[in-house]
Amino acid sequence: MKEVDARGLTCPKPVIMTKKALSEEEQLLVLVDNEVAANNVAKLAKKMGCQVTTLAEKGNYKLTIKQVDNLDASESRAASIGKTYFITSNLLGEGESELGEILMKGFISTLLEIDPLPVKIIFMNSGVKIPTLNKAALESLEILADKGVEILSCGTCLDYYGLTEKLKIGNISNMYEILASLNSEDIVKI
Secondary structure, eight states: OEEEEOTTOOTTHHHHHHHHHHTTOSEEEEEESSHHHHHHHHHHHHHTTEEEEEEEETTEEEEEEEEOOOOOHHHHHHTOOSOEEEEOOSSSSSSOHHHHHHHHHHHHHHGGGSSSOOSEEEEOGGGGGHHHHOHHHHHHHHHHHHTTOEEEEEHHHHHHTTOGGGOOSSEEEOHHHHHHHHHHSOEEEO
16 A cells, blocks of 8 residues: 655645545555644545545544545536635625625525525635634525535635634635636636
8 A cells, every 4th residue: 555644744735645646546545744634635535436544643644545436526516507606705896894794795695595506615815704703604604504515615714814713614625625626617706
């Protein structure tokens, strides 16, 4: 079994190394030194149709990854017809901040009314303040998540704003996963 040692590497290097190794090997042992990296690697592997077992030991993580399904992620997305919304600010539009916050709350709540629902909502830069601090938008985001909308927030952005522990809804993502979505899905940038 090939070993991928990604300890000490920053996002998205562990994910990229794992993806490259999975293109060459059917079974891997991936070593990382933080929970976010372990979650990101596991998420990638599962999207690639792999079975993942994670063992945590004193701040280090060992992920055993085995390919069990050749389902291409693009094939699984083909069944979805909704769009992915890429939100890069906690404000909607330019101008007064207070108005921008009101508009963003209205935008998020209106997503519940469109058909089809979004496939995914990605929050980046100050957009990560919405699933962490924007109490008015959280209720709508929770309903969207319950209806199957995937909600992702950039881990680097959450860390930058000191909001990682305040994430209320959705999952922490990484640049690789975000770029893969932007490259292959029907995107609406907000």
